[in-house]
Amino acid sequence: MKTVQLHDKHFKLKIPSDHIQAAIAAMASHMKKDIGDEVPLFLGVLNGCFRFVADLVSYYEAPCNVSFVKVASYEGTRSTGEVKRLIGLDENVAGRVVVVVEDIVDTGRTVEQILYDLEGRGAKRIIIATLLFKPDAYTRKFEIDHVALEVPNDFLVGYGLDYDGLGRNLDDIYELIPENENPMKNIILFGPPGAGKGTQSEILIKKFGLVHLSTGDIFRKNIKGETELGKLAKSYMDKGELVPDDVTIRMLEAVVEEHPEAKGFVFDGFPRTVAQAEALDAFLARKKTGVFKMLALDVAEEELVTRLLERGKDSGRPDDQDESIIRNRIKVYNQATAILAEFYQAQGRFVAIDGIGSIEAIASRLEEAMQA
Numbered sequence: 001m002k003t004v005q006l007h008d009k010h011f012k013l014k015i016p017s018d019h020i021q022a023a024i025a026a027m028a029s030h031m032k033k034d035i036g037d038e039v040p041l042f043l044g045v046l047n048g049c050f051r052f053v054a055d056l057v058s059y060y061e062a063p064c065n066v067s068f069v070k071v072a073s074y075e076g077t078r079s080t081g082e083v084k085r086l087i088g089l090d091e092n093v094a095g096r097v098v099v100v101v102e103d104i105v106d107t108g109r110t111v112e113q114i115l116y117d118l119e120g121r122g123a124k125r126i127i128i129a130t131l132l133f134k135p136d137a138y139t140r141k142f143e144i145d146h147v148a149l150e151v152p153n154d155f156l157v158g159y160g161l162d163y164d165g166l167g168r169n170l171d172d173i174y175e176l177i178p179e180n181e182n183p184m185k186n187i188i189l190f191g192p193p194g195a196g197k198g199t200q201s202e203i204l205i206k207k208f209g210l211v212h213l214s215t216g217d218i219f220r221k222n223i224k225g226e227t228e229l230g231k232l233a234k235s236y237m238d239k240g241e242l243v244p245d246d247v248t249i250r251m252l253e254a255v256v257e258e259h260p261e262a263k264g265f266v267f268d269g270f271p272r273t274v275a276q277a278e279a280l281d282a283f284l285a286r287k288k289t290g291v292f293k294m295l296a297l298d299v300a301e302e303e304l305v306t307r308l309l310e311r312g313k314d315s316g317r318p319d320d321q322d323e324s325i326i327r328n329r330i331k332v333y334n335q336a337t338a339i340l341a342e343f344y345q346a347q348g349r350f351v352a353i354d355g356i357g358s359i360e361a362i363a364s365r366l367e368e369a370m371q372a
Helices: 017-035 050-059 109-120 197-208 215-224 228-238 245-257 274-286 301-315 323-345 359-371
Strands: 003-006 009-015 041-046 065-070 097-105 125-133 146-150 173-176 186-190 211-214 265-268 291-298 350-354
Touching (some): 017 125, 017 146, 041 109, 050 065, 097 109, 186 197, 186 323, 197 211, 197 265, 197 359, 215 245, 215 265, 245 274, 274 291, 274 323, 291 323, 301 323, 323 350
Parallel strands (some): 041 097, 125 146, 291 350
Antiparallel strands (some): 003 009
16 A cells, blocks of 8 residues: 655555546546636636646646635644635636636635635636535535545545645645554654663663664674575675665565564664665555654764763773764764755654753653654
8 A cells, every 4th residue: 555654644545646637637528518618717726726727727628717816724634614815816807707726625615705705706607626525524505516536524635735734746645544543653763972872762662662673783683694685785795885775675674574563663773865764765655654753862062072082981982082083973973864854854754852961851852752
């Protein structure tokens, strides 16, 4: 099953793009017969209809005009029941055939307000066309003239529809997966050297029933066990080459399969690049889940240097005793993290966590982010 994650929620495929396009093409054909020789004004209701309008008029084989207006009736995953004043209509609609184009009609309240507004402006005929129609939610008496697809009263995203700003660019339409169907919380935990990532990882694992996945440990186990993937990975490493992402993903997938009871996974050491992040998303999507959040412990460099130099007195590790090496390790970490932070930030899944304070205080901040 094809799935996507937007912010903290997961969605599964509802209507594939080819089905959408076939329905729009059929609608345009019926609409042309309905309108006849008139030159209509297609009036798209932003924001959700922009893709639908573009495709609809491309299938409409006759002259037409196109314009857009804006109202607002959605916030988050539920209708607010509030409709703002119609704005952005500069065209003179008096005596014209106006086709109001909506991405989705549920209660019909938004369309009703637009109808009243256009009638007041002297429109000759007003035609209502919608990509999606929810008959179970519809509460108005006027008929919808043209419906491409009827859908149940579920929350949908994709093809212009969004969840808090994300999802409009998807070619397919997806429906929300209920929380009880997708309980997994997969996180990517990042922290610079000396931030206490190991300690906080153990706390999260115990608190939320997660499984720790360290790519370093997984590589060593496969190579030592001389598994097929281990041998393949070693063949690249022996040549001084990077192990391809698909090999790493297959190793991760094998470990995930060993923990069907897991409530989620903590990914440690992967991803390191945008390509790896995309590969991880695709892998998790096949498992009907996704990355819940990237949590990054944020600690000032001077504090990190102080911590590591102090730790070096007991650990005996050379890389914890040389300040120049420590600062270079932090620099490398920051460069790698910045790329991934931007990737997950664009998806609304990046959270920076203040890493200063007691172990308990930092753990509390992480727990709060996990439950947000």
